[in-house]
Amino acid sequence: MSGNWRPPSSTDVARAAGVSQSAVSRAFTPGARIAEATRARILEAAEALGYRPNLLPKILQTNRSGIVAVVVGGFYNPYFAMTLEAFSKALTAAGRQMMLVRVDSDRILDGVVDQLAGYRVDAVVSALALTSQAAADQLSKLRIPIVTLNSDLAGDWIRSVSSDNFAAGVAAARLLRERGGTRFGFVAGPADSPAQVAREAGFAHGLAELGMASAMRAGGGYDYASGARAARDLFSGGERPDALFCANDLAAFGVIDVLREDFGLGAPGEVLLVGYDNLDMAAWAPYRLTSFDQDIQAHVAAAMELLDLEAGATCVARVVPSRLVERESTLRS
Amino acid sequence: MSGNWRPPSSTDVARAAGVSQSAVSRAFTPGARIAEATRARILEAAEALGYRPNLLPKILQTNRSGIVAVVVGGFYNPYFAMTLEAFSKALTAAGRQMMLVRVDSDRILDGVVDQLAGYRVDAVVSALALTSQAAADQLSKLRIPIVTLNSDLAGDWIRSVSSDNFAAGVAAARLLRERGGTRFGFVAGPADSPAQVAREAGFAHGLAELGMASAMRAGGGYDYASGARAARDLFSGGERPDALFCANDLAAFGVIDVLREDFGLGAPGEVLLVGYDNLDMAAWAPYRLTSFDQDIQAHVAAAMELLDLEAGATCVARVVPSRLVERESTLRS
DNA sequence: CGAATGTGTGCATAGCTATTCACTCGCCAT
């Protein structure tokens, strides 16, 4: 109604209850020294006025906002949604708020850092597949802690949580060999993703250990279309692989659909397949995909711990093991 | 390093540059009266100190934080991820920040409203399937505008954006009839979702208009498992439907997989199917599901408009038409 | 009964920025 309305302040409540502003503050501060009768009167007045304590002055003094910024690159992959959900739960449980920041590629530099600093966010979690070292350096200079997921940034205020991508790659090679694979293929993710690089390196290492020829290679993205393209590339040539490790589940689904539709190769069946992320869909009937479960709970728990490390001198890195969940995609028909 | 470090303030910069605090403020305020030479000297000093203007004092005075809270119930449905992504883009483009709040059921009351009010969020967007009227009333009393998506809350500061769920239900009935359906079934979402209720009502209305018998009914959730259960229920009895309208795509996928696996009913084929949301997956080979596209861009654009309506006296509601995307699930084999 | 302890309350202040007001110059026009 009125043009310049202003939410009630503690002073307004104090006036209404006939006490001082400090009394109001104490009424809302657990453990503060205040008579129960006074407290009741104040709460009543506050309720009537619709008063809620303004958090900003406290933040202004302490420079601790209780806000954690989570930076993501997009949501096309359900894995991000799962991570976001887990983070949201954990932050809420810790009494903190999540500020969600979405960036296209590395345009993060243009003002986003300024914004985050301006709001005095307590820390930044980067769930970006690719993260800009420049942005990280800026945040470091501002002494804002950063926790990266599956990334390989380094710096004073940077901590990281990763899957043991390399070990999983090795395990994938062993499993596929054990199940009877002889001609191996790797469906790659984007080249600038450290997770992709480590998974591929691990797979190559595992194959070498087993004395197998190195894998054929296709793909180059974490999305469905990229997997579909990779499958066409791999199976259009003369020498077809019979065992595939895919950089993630989403790409694996693209592979499976193309194999079935375009090449009549029913999976499970003629081609062995392993993915990564263990999405809900991996258990669905058309896929039944063997996959590495990233144990998001553990990732998030580790990240939450690292958030509050104030020292920040040494670069802390945590590695969370992935758990292999085997389904029919690694069974011969 | 030092225990109580404090980020540089405008006063620190002023001291370093040999000017007053107000000059520093003006150097960072576009269009402020300041000599170019002075400005340059200040920016240099600010850069050296790593100064970023603190946004909190301004918020403290204006009570406008630039933060919009987005409330969601979970991310299990990729549709939420798509909505979130679109909102994030729109808010960033408008120079605002997103605070993401996740609530289990209606525990939103327990402190979340207090938090949001405390941070002085400019508005709340509720993407919750089910939303608590009590929470909405609290926010209204605080004069915080709310925009709900596909909900039916009402109140002074509440605006809503919805799909034309009823019309889509009618359209689904007509399409299924046109394609040859004779025995209809409805796979329901959760009973407390207004969207579910409207879709079902529209479907029933459409069938009645066509002079068909009312639909068999099963399900009761928006998730995959609920759809799977519904399919078993519907096809275990004697009279099997041959045309299904599913409350959303996720449930439809569950239906399709069960029909194929448990009953050998290939879809597309013997059973006609229509879903809702037009997820990416609806286009994938195992599904090729006819679905209603909610036009998220339009939803978000409408919501962004409604956010800044300051008047708030009348309850504004926008309806966004859904677009039918037909695929093979509505073709007879 | 005096001192000491404890309880409850008010006063004053820090924290940082944008903005208004006032002031000083230099310059132009009358």
Next chain:
DNA sequence: ATGGCGAGTGAATAGCTATGCACACATTCG
């Protein structure tokens, strides 16, 4: 020459809360 004007700058202030300090009063103990 002098009033007026515009540009550039500094001082002061509002905005709200938590908290340290001081004070008043009640209670208990020696």
